[in-house]
Amino acid sequence: MKFFYKEQRVRNGYLTAFGLLMISYFLVFYIIHQMEKRSKMVNHTSEVINNLDILLSCIKDAESSFRGFVIARDSTLLDSYEYNNQCFHSTFDVLRKLLISDPVQKHNLDTLLTSVNSKINIISLTIEEARSNQVLNLNILRNRMHQGTYFMDHIRALVFKMQTYESSMLSQRTTEFESISRTLKIVHFTTFIIALLLVIYSMVVFNSVSKAKLRYRGQLEEGIEKLKVANNDLINLRSIEKFAASGRIARAIAHEVRNPLTSISLATEQLGPSITSKDEKMLIEIITRNVDRIHHLILELLNSTKFSQLTLTKQSLNTIVGKALEMAKDRIELHGIKVIRNFSADPCMVEADGDKMTIAILNLLVNAIEAIEEGKGIIEINTSHKSDQCSFTIKDTGVGISGSSLSRIFEPYFTQKENGNGLGLTLTQNIILNHKGNISVESKEGEGTTFTILLNQAD
Helix, strand or coil: CHHHHHHHHHHHHHHHHHHHHHHHHHHHHHHHHHHHHHHHHHHHHHHHHHHHHHHHHHHHHHHHHHHHHHHHCCCCHHHHHHHHHHHHHHHHHHHHHHCCCCHHHHHHHHHHHHHHHHHHHHHHHHHHHHHCCCCCCHHHHHHHHHHHHHHHHHHHHHHHHHHHHHHHHHHHHHHHHHHHHHHHHHHHHHHHHHHHHHHHHHHHHCCCCHHHHHHHHHHHHHHHHHHHHHHHHHHHHHHHHHHHHHHHHHHHHHHHHHHHHHHHHHHHHHHHHHCCCHHHHHHHHHHHHHHHHHHHHHHHHHHHCCCCCCCCEEEEHHHHHHHHHHHCHHHHHHHCCEEEEECCCCCCEEEECHHHHHHHHHHHHHHHHHHCCCCCCEEEEEEEEECCEEEEEEEECCCCCCHHHHCCCCCCCCCCCCCCCCCHHHHHHHHHHHCCCEEEEEEECCCEEEEEEEEEECC
């Protein structure tokens, strides 16, 4: 009887544990489903905000082209006007589809279309008069410009209102996303506790059912692994969202800067033939040279915050790291830095663009070298192979990074160097994310910094 009583206890214990496991798995799958749902909602809101930025940019560019045409009477500028006019309509169609289920935003969008059409009608009328070589009445032109400014202010206000509405929705959805993330961690912890209790129960009460114990333990470990994968996906998603936000900001800044630059370029081109003084020509050249420099800086910013085309080949991670070390060899020797290499015996093959990945690793090496006091530092480099991923870590004994700066190091133009431009780590993150990898950093002031890159192993 005692045996059957103990067997019944074991059976009841396993049934209870199995029930709890099934509930945990159900909760995990439900939470993951909710995370995917919230992620789509966040992406939808971001897409609306981005398209509103594009819409406003198209309108501004169209107005700039129109003004340039009125000033210079250069009909080639109308091509840009027509292009931006088409850009507005195509973007508006996209927004109409995105906001079809939101009556508030749909109403705002219809009001916005009315204002834009009114502004376009004023511009089109002026263009037709200019094309027919009519002499534009100054008072009429001023009146139209005043009306155009009024409609443009109304358009900006409407776009800002719609973006504010979407931003509030984004904040709400982000909060919901974070709440689900916390719930996922709780379920993760609960599942682990269940696993621990199940192991202890099986060892103490009924040691002879080792096979059943191993089977359940395997199921639990599989569940824990799934949770870890889901948690890593969440971390990667946050990195991608942050990078996408930086890209949107970069594009917005680029659009805002390019408009006045275009006007400056047009003005200098118009002034050039009429200037005969040598000093004045030198000043015009200075303006033109600095306008070109600003254009170059804008291109660098955009290139560092957008995904680029990769030429992927199957190659060893050890080989890529070795190339980066060879390129940094002179700097390492010049600073008297000791390098410790712990390369994996397994070469760990990855699908990568060798040149771009070498640049990403070289950027990390240069940062490590510059963070170390000359002749007193160590850089430790490790490559390893775990599961289906290849890992690269670089650890230095430099000055470290403060907690307030650590969360911003991948932001464009954020730098603590006197002569840095703040785009190196942004470009490195761009390259790693473009390879569907992950980059993370740990640092303490006065102790050093460790960067870790994870890449998927090639098939």
